[in-house]
Amino acid sequence: MKPRSLMFTLYGDFIQYYGGEIWIGSLIRMMAEFGISESSVRGATLRMVQQDLLQVRRVGNKSYYSLTEKGKRRIEDGVRRVYSIKSHKWDGFWRILTYSMPEEKRDLRNQVRKELSWTGFGMISNSTWVSPNPLEKQILEMIETYELKEYAMLFSSSSLLSHDQQYIIDKGWNLQSIQEDYKTFIETYRPKYEMLKECVWNDSLTSLEAFVERTYLVHYYRKFLFNDPGFPQDLLPHNWNGNEARDLFWNMHQLLSTLSVKYFESLFEQAPDREIQAKREKAINPFAEIYI
Template structure:
């Protein structure tokens, strides 16, 4: 695991339910379980601090890190999508983004492409992206945050005249490749699921092991947010393998979450001046029907 990516996972999966702030010593100890050194942790949080994603405050001789308003929306959106039960129906509308930027803004253009891919758009051509999802608000926020009013236009249409919906999906997304990735996930974690069930039944599943395995599970599943557009059910292929992967993710998560949260609470140290409302139940079971 890369340090920055793991920090994001820990904030989204645990720390947000304990006030969004953690002592750096706790963070170092948690990340040590994944083979990440103290110097790597400190280097990652320093870079995230410089990028405006994390902020630090001193209480006595201890440093406490929290996510900034700039960093929170991305983490919250990731958590929402990872733990969404789904079952949505398509509203029949395509969201279409068109943009044109001069060459001197190519870095911004590349960032916009990453953002569009992250929120579930597929590329029809270099500057034309589409999505069947209700994500107008995310696009409008992106236009505002990056000052794209002069370069980007967002449309919504209930009809594509020249092609079938299936043609658009096939052109803009590679579901065959995505299926292979889900097959790998299932192959890896189905075996783990059987192992966890047996160990839990025997009472030999430690809290530390639960924490490591839940964090690893979420970390690996979160990677699909960059690949899977999260289509409504009626646009997905028949017997979509992603649904089986999600069910497996849910089953493993439910099996090991209580122990994982117990271990996190054992390591977690809040600031002495911080009065927080602990949302332990949500930390154990973050799944919601968004």
């Protein structure tokens, strides 16, 4: 695992429920369980501060890190999609973003493409991206954050005159490839789930093992955020295996949750000048009340 990616997993799955701020020492100890060195953790946090994803606060001789607004937006969107427990029905509208940026804005253009792909948009032609999901708020926030009003426009339309809906889906996304990735996930984690279930029933699974397994699980599953656009159920193929993968993820996550949170709490240290109202139950069951 890359340090930055693992940090996003830890913030989204644990830290956000404990005030959203963590001592760098706690973070170093947690990430050491995944073979990441102290120097790599410190280097990654420095780069994330420079990228306006993390902010640092010093209390005495200790440094505490929390997400910036930009980082929170990324985490909140990811958490909402990872822990959704049912798909929504399509409202019949396509959200369409078009942009035109000068060559000197190449880095910005690349960043916008990454964020659109992360959000679930598909590119149907050069600088034209679409989504059937109600993502107006997120995209308007992105336009505001990156100051894109001069370069980008967001439309919504229920009419497609020249092609059918399936053409747009095939143009913007490769659902067959995503299904193959879900198949691999299911084949990898189905036997592991059965094995871990036996360990939990026999009381032979330690809190450290549960913490590592849950983190790897979430880290693996959240990669689908970069591929699966989270389509409404009525636009998905009839044999879509993403639902089976999601159920397996949910069951395994819940199996490991209580023990993994126990281990996280043994390492987590909050700043002495803050009283944290820990949302422990939410950390154990982040699926509650999240619907898409």
